[in-house]
Amino acid sequence: MGKQPNLYAFNDVSSLARTLRTYVIQCQNAGFERHGLFKVAVSGGSLPSTLAKALLEPGEGGSDAPLDFAKWEIFFADERAVPLDHPDSNYKLLKDELLEKIPRPMGRPNVHPIDVKFLDDVQEMADQYQDALMQSFAAKDSVKLPIFDLLLLGCGPDGHTCSLFPNHELLRESDAWVAPVEDSPKPPAKRITLSLPVVTHGTKIAFVATGAGKKDIMKQIFDTEEGRSLPCGLVNEGGAEKVSWFTDNGAVEGVGFPRRGSL
Template sequence: MGRQPNLLAFPGVDALASTLRTYILHAQTAGLNRHEAFKVAVSGGSLPKTLAKALLAPAISDDDKIKFDKWEIFFADERAVPLDHEDSNFGLLKAELLDKIPAELGQPKVHPINTEFLNDVQELADQYEKLLIERFATRDSVRLPIFDLLLLGCGPDGHTCSLFPGHELLRETDSWVAPIEDSPKPPPKRITLTLPVVTHGVKIAFVATGGGKKDIMKQIFEGDGGLPCALVNEGGQERVTWFTDTPAVEGVSFPRRGNL
């Protein structure tokens, strides 16, 4: 495989969720060993439901425990809407996962957007970047925040976070967090981590399931590399792992395996 991304395909969501849990546990252990915290960025879409299936399963041993009280959760992208709005990634994660975490597992520290700035997405992005600077660069100045794990989705057009195909934001190299006011997918106003931040994660995981993804997966893994998901593959290389089901990779000839 060399320095290529890892593409894992599973017969169903149960096997996918089980292996995703093991992968997240490994990332959690590494993060806690590095800095006694586990810093995670999460996207929305169908991902929170899969995460809940993976993370809320009962632990089978001490090594299998999710230590939510050590987690810091950030958002890989967010929509400029109130936190209880149906389009809010925070609201989705809260409903699917956060509200269901048993008390004995502890509660993660969650960093939503500052809703005071919903009418000014540049300021909204600036405020979230200030939060990242505070959480990642308190001891010394760092060029980029390095997440222990980014958990991402893949849109039917090959977008991830709120980085869309052909959009000028794909060329952003200075900002950690950028505003977008013309998202091709509603709602139009959002903020997103930029490509350099995404590709510098210690581990980067995509979850993509269903036969509706097979055409775009073929383009991501066999195309010319311009799609946002393909750019993450290119920048993250072997630090990227795709968790897919069999229908999502039907006809994709990229080397893939059934487990870690």
């Protein structure tokens, strides 16, 4: 059997958040060593609130020195074709939960929202967002895929992640870094998303999944053959040991896949 993802389960979200904080700081410091920056892709859903709990509450000993947001470059793993102040906007969610609450001494990250000029043309919006990635990671003709230091992802009840949905043709996209979605089964229908090869090419990939409502899909992803073809399962397969899942006990109740004890 090849190398496998890491599954961590915690008694509560507070314990999860403390370990997630340690993990993110490790990824940040590795990014700083590689290129002086920390390049992150973030999803929406419940992730931003858990991320805020992890990053904004003081670490062990009350020190926040390890986090240097001024050297963070934040992209969105997926985004909905809505204005930036719309309730469905992942940018608004991250802004409300995390960005506006970062204490000024910790610095301000460089955040890349979508260009709202292209709300009516998601292909153009995807192209523009891909251009933003190229400016950060190097031109597409000089690197095959961008390498994020960390992708922070969620897991939907159907096993989707980013805006990559089960059985969708986009799961076979192999060329584009950012792809348009015209027919999302979950509203709003129009979105853009990182492609699966970009996600699995990341240096580190972290999923956050909490609550008993996730246990059925988690069991499917980790314990069944069919689950391996779900988007989250494909990330597990493509990312292997680069992938870490941060869950609470409720989300993995009945899951047979072995847990890891610590980072």
